[in-house]
Amino acid sequence: MSGNAPSKNESSENRQPKNKPFLVVKDLCKSYGTGDAKQNVLRGLSFSVAQGEICVLLGPSGSGKSTLLNIIGGIDQGDSGSVLFDGHNLTDMNTAELGRYRRKELGYVFQTYNLIGNLTGKENVEVGAYLSDSPLDLEELINTLGLSEHKGKLPGQLSGGQQQRVSIGRAIIKNPRLLLCDEPTGALDYETSKEILQLIQDVNQKYGTTILMVTHNEAIKHMANHVIKLRDGKVRTETFNPEPIQASELEW
Amino acid sequence: MVDWGLAMKGGKKNPLNRRILREIRDEWVRYLLIALFLILTVGFVSGMYVANDSMLTSADEGVEEYSREDGHFILxxxxxxxxxxxxANFDSSNNKADGTVVYADFFKNCTEDNNGDGTDDGDIRIYEKNDNIDKASVLEGRLPExxxxxxxxxxxxxxxxxGVGDSISAGGTEYQIVGLISYVNYYSLHEKTSDFMFDALKFDVAMVTSxxxxxxxxxxxxxxxxxxxxxxxSDSEAKDLSQDFLDNLNTCAAENGINMxxxxxxxxxxxxxxxTDDMGADKAIGGxxxxxxxxxIAFIFLITTSSTIEKESRVIGTLLASGYTKRELVFHYMAINMIVTIVSLVIGIILGYTVLxxxxxxxxxxxxxxxxxxTVWSSEALVKTMLIPLIIVFFVNLIGISWKMNHSPLQFLRHNLKNSHRQHAIKLPDWKFFRRFRxxxxxxNLPNYGVLFVGILFVMVLLALAxxxxxxxxxxxxxxxxxxxAPYQxxxxxxxxxxxxxxxxEDDNAEEFSVLTLERPDSKHVENVTVYGLQDDSAYVEINGLGSLEDNHVYISADYAEKYRVAPGDEITLKDKYSSDSYTFTxxxxxxxxxGIDVFMSQKTFGDVFKDNSNRLSGFFSDTELxxxxxxxxSTITEADITKMCDQLDHSMGGYMRYFQVLCILLSAALIFLLTKVIIDKNERPISxxxxFGYTDREISSLYLIPTTVCVVISAVICAFIGTGITDMLWRQMMLEFSGWFTFAINSTEIIEIILSVLVGYAIxxxxxxxxxxxxxxxQALKDVE
Known part of the structure; x- marks a missing residue:
């Protein structure tokens, strides 16, 4: 169920979403280093994401997409500009406030699964549940993730795809409003990648979670409502996809 | 917008806690070793506290129960x-003097033959049984009837x-032993107040009927x-009272023409x-x-945990990015260390109160x-063996782990945990690859080697003593x-x-001398100083020009000079034991x-300086028995008197020293084991x-073990010398608490022995x-690849 996702009937590629944007990035700049070594990663970048969207950030290596995701995720800070989440400016928040923001609002999925080696798959998911006052139903989520048969296994006993499912479970069990995925299929094979992308899409449809996904895989844009292409720290194109396809139908 | 305040978890169990037991199970060798150290040390030290407190309480109770004297004098x-x-009726500003009573407590000094072979085995001081003062507790049998x-x-x-039922001969008189006792005024068998050490082998006290x-x-x-x-x-009140008592005693004895x-x-x-003082000192040293x-141990915990944090850097980054707070993670990583510590301390204390x-x-x-x-309950034992270790482990880990966690989530995710701002590796000379690798x-692993150095130093101090x-x-x-x-003094x-x-x-070629015992006033305890007045051409104490020294100029024994760091030209001041008179010498x-702690001067000077001192005595030096x-x-001083304290020390502690040495070697081996385990664990993936790549186990071992070997050998050599120095310093401090002096001796062979001891442990x-x-x-290299 897509909840607040844009309707498939809205067909214009450059149309703004109908829903009120709850993530607004405006004139965001970020650089690393100083002097001759200074590298401008984000150069006045602006866009907005509506609640319930699957938004894909595309771009080549070094285009600034991971940096952008980290700033939105509250684990890095921009030099100037603003990032508004539900009206609150992340750039004004101190470390503790950013911590609370991450705890309550965000789920994070990385290319590397970063699971805790001596906790089972189910227990790794519970690590996320602990952070929420109203987590999703654990068993139901385990089923949704297709992990029922593997929930008692340690990460070392799971395949890459299964580990990534666990990491998605850990991120979404706390029922976050925004799920950030940084190259979630980067370490997976073709079939497994499609399964994981389908799972992310299912999560979006089932729980209404807004998804912001960084990838360098152009094909993935077809499953997104909203596609932002970055190059040299700037938004090169921003498109809206009125008819995203199911991830299982993706090909590359 | 939702409330971002942290809701109370309301009894919700942190799933991370489930790792704790698994972590302990996976690393059981490490935690078992640490726990054993803590259990044994805490057990022994708490046992010492409890035993000491219990015995000190009994000793205190004995003061009243067995009417222990506040002092004695011999007329x-x-x-x-x-x-x-x-x-007894002496004047004092202290009202505790009121009601003072003086009791007769006569004794006779005899020789003891304790095996019936007709030869003297030692000395026995036999007291006449009395019901008033300095009574004895019976540990076996009964009092004589x-x-x-x-x-x-x-x-x-x-x-x-x-034992009870045996016979002994005291001064040629046979007695049957009916009881084994402990006199309240002889908790240690010191024959004389000037004895450095008690002598329970050759000195005995006993009780017979009238x-x-x-x-x-x-x-x-x-x-x-x-x-x-x-x-x-307090001691100071006792000293004041004693001085008042002594002043009156001197007057009374002089008036009645009786020598003291x-x-x-x-x-x-x-x-x-x-x-009782020794028990107090043992408690302090044990503590x-x-x-x-x-x-x-706290630093071993910290290094181990730091290594785990580095290993789990990306997981930590993910948890922080997901909303876990640093505080939650700091306490999570401290939990195992604290649990192992608490469990070990509790077991140690239980053992301390029972078996140990x-x-x-x-x-x-x-x-x-x-x-x-x-046995009495000792709150001090609980504080010093439970609370203080707990606080030490807690704060070392809290500060260390907080510092280690003081990185942003992004730094954790990127595995960029260097606290220094150094961006590049230290440039090394153009050595061969293997050397540069090592x-x-x-x-x-410099922090590990730092802790290793401190650990080896600790062991070396103990080994130097052992x-x-x-x-x-x-x-x-x-x-x-x-x-x-002289052979006989x-x-x-x-x-x-x-x-x-x-x-x-004179016919026996003996040499007369004068002697007086004074006190060194500023000692931590009462140090008796024997002042000799010698003949100018003494054949026994050959000091050139002794007779021509200026007035009040003296020689002192080397032990005196070493113990109190007195050099020629310095002045020393000594106080009379029985009055407030003091004497200053150059x-x-x-x-x-x-x-011994002696002062030497000519008999003429002695006569001039102490002409008014009624406590001066005479004596003879002789090569033969007079x-x-x-x-x-x-008293007579022979070689046996000089060596008896060594015999006693050897008897009391000598047997333990070899065990102690083995224990130290095991301790150092275990410390090194724990720290090298961290190094190898940390490098599991590179080793894999x-x-x-095709390196052999031998080559890999040489890459990872040679650096540690070099550090252990260098640490062992440096620490052996520093440790010996520290032990010498501690020995000096300890000796300042006792009468007399002897120098801590450890030769180069033994220094090599202690170095080799540590290296033998390391070889294992x-x-x-x-x-x-x-x-x-x-x-392993392919697992958990991130």
Whole structure:
């Protein structure tokens, strides 16, 4: 169920979403280093994401997409500009406030699964549940993730795809409003990648979670409502996809 | 917008906690070793606290229960009741003097033959049984009831293998032992107040009935013990009262024409104080050793945890990015360390209060003549062996782990945890690859090697003591004859030697000297200083120009100079034992061939300086035994007197030293094992990867183990010297608490021995480490690849 996702009937590629944007990035700049070594990663970048969207950030290596995701995720800070989440400016928040923001609002999925080696798959998911006052139903989520048969296994006993499912479970069990995925299929094979992308899409449809996904895989844009292409720290194109396809139908 | 305030978890269990037991199970060798250290150390130290407190409580209770004296004095003749009343009625501003009573507590000094072979085995001081003062607790059997019965000191009986039912001969008179006792004024068997060490092998105290006392032929020692109306509450109060008492005693004795042969207030009596003071010192030393070990363990925990944090860097980054707070993660990573610590401390304390308390008690009963005791609850034990170690581990880990966690989530995710701002690796010379690799391993593990150094230093201090103490005693015993001024040294009871004795002594080529015992006033304890007045051309103490020294210029013994760091040209001030008179001398030089804290001057100077001092005595140095009536001899010093403290120390502690040495080697091996385990664990993946590249186990071991070997060898050599220095310093501090002096001796062979001890321990670890490296599988490099 897509909840607040844009309707498939809205067909214009450059149309703004109908829903009120709850993530607004405006004139965001970020650089690393100083002097001759200074590298401008984000150069006045602006866009907005509506609640319930699957938004894909595309771009080549070094285009600034991971940096952008980290700033939105509250684990890095921009030099100037603003990032508004539900009206609150992340750039004004101190470390503790950013911590609370991450705890309550965000789920994070990385290319590397970063699971805790001596906790089972189910227990790794519970690590996320602990952070929420109203987590999703654990068993139901385990089923949704297709992990029922593997929930008692340690990460070392799971395949890459299964580990990534666990990491998605850990991120979404706390029922976050925004799920950030940084190259979630980067370490997976073709079939497994499609399964994981389908799972992310299912999560979006089932729980209404807004998804912001960084990838360098152009094909993935077809499953997104909203596609932002970055190059040299700037938004090169921003498109809206009125008819995203199911991830299982993706090909590359 | 939702409320971002942190909701209380309302009893919700943190799922991360489930890792704790699994982590302990996975690393059980590490945690078991650490736990064993803590359990044994805490157990032993808490056992020591409990045993000491219990025995000290019993000793305190004994002061009243067995009417322990507040001091005693020996007169040259028996005092009548009027004189005793006069002595007891002394003036003092302290109202505790009111109600002071002086009791007769006569004894006779005899020789003891404890195996019936007709030869003397030692000395026995036999007291006449009384119901008023300095009573004894019975540890086995009963007190004597007939003239043929005797109760002897329990400690001495144990040492020489006597028991109830056996017979002994005292001064040629036979008695049957009916009881083993502990006199309240002889918790340690110090024969004289100037004895450095008690002698439970060759000195005994005993009790016989009045009829049994008459059976002995030896002269009566007119010993009187006094007790104040109320117990002094501190040493300084006891000293003030004692001085007032002494002033009156001097007056009374002089008025009645009676010599005073000895005066010993309880606070200065080692037979009363030594055991309890030693227990106090043991507690302090035990507490310090425990704290040092706990600090080392706290750092081992910290290094281990830091290594885990580095290993789990990306997981931590993910958890932080997901909303876990640093505080939650800091406490999570502290949890295992705290749980292992708490469990170990609790087990240690339980063992301390049960099994190990008995071991400590038997250790003390092996040295001291202590009364029976009952276990008392020691809150000090709980604080010092539970709370303080807990606080140390908690804060070392809290500060260290917080510092380690002081990175942004992004830094954790990128595995960028270097706290230094150095961006590039240290440039190394153009060495061969293997050498550069090893130096890199060394640089990577510098904190581990730092803790390793401290741990080895700690072990070296203990090892230096374990190896050095027997050597110190052996060396002292070997040099004992050189340290004797004369093979026989007689201290007489008077300064007025009868003519016939003097003539006979001259015929025997004996040399007369004058002597006076003074006190060093600013010592931590009462240090008796023997001042000799020597003949100018003394054949026994050969000091050139002694007779031509300026007034008040003296020589001192080398022990005096070393103990109190006195150099020629310095001034020393000594105080009379029985009055407030003090004497200041200038030191012209030191005399090395004497053991003891002595001052030497010419007889002329001695006569001038102490002409008004009625306590000065005479004596003889002689190469042969002199025939002087025992009533005139206050004491005789022979080689056996010099070496008896070594015998006693050897008996009390010598046997433990070898075990202690083995324990130290195990301790160092375990410490090194724990730290090298961290290094190997940290490098599991690179080791695995080098295996994939085709390096052999031998090559890999040489890459990872040689740096540690180099560090261990360098640390062992440096720490052996520093540790010996520290032990020497601690020894000096300890000796300042006692009478007399002997130098801590450890030679280069023994320093090599302690270095080799640590290296032998390391060799075992090396073997285990080689096995560990060999067992790292190649697929390790491919697991958990991030």
């Amino acid at each position: 040259g003749a028996e005092a009548g009741s009027t004189l005793l009343d006069d002595i 007939t003239e043929n019965e005797i109760a002897i000191d329990r400690m001495h009986a144990d040492n020489v293998g006597l 009829d049994g006392f008459v059976r002995l032929d030896e002269p009566v020692q007119y010993n009187y013990a006094w007790k104040y109306g109320e117990e002094p509450s 042969l000895d005066y010993v207030p309880a606070y200065a009596n080692p037979a009363i104080r030594f055991a 310090v050793l425990l704290n040092v070990l706990v600090v080392i 308390e008995d071991s400590v008690v038997s250790m003390y009963y092996n040295s001291y003549s202590l009364p029976t005791y009952h 130096v890199r391993v060394m640089l990577q 190896v050095g103490l027997p050597e110190t005693l052996d060396q002292y015993k070997a040099n004992a004859s050189d340290l004797m001024i 007689y201290m007489l009871t008077t300064d007025d030697i009868p003519q016939e004795i003097q003539t006979q002594a 030191v012209d030089g030191t005399y090395g061939e004497a053991s 025939d002087i009536p025992s009533s005139l001899v206050a 990867m080098t295996k994939i 670890v090396l073997f285990l480490d080689f096995g560990r490296i060999k067992h790292i599988k190649m697929d």
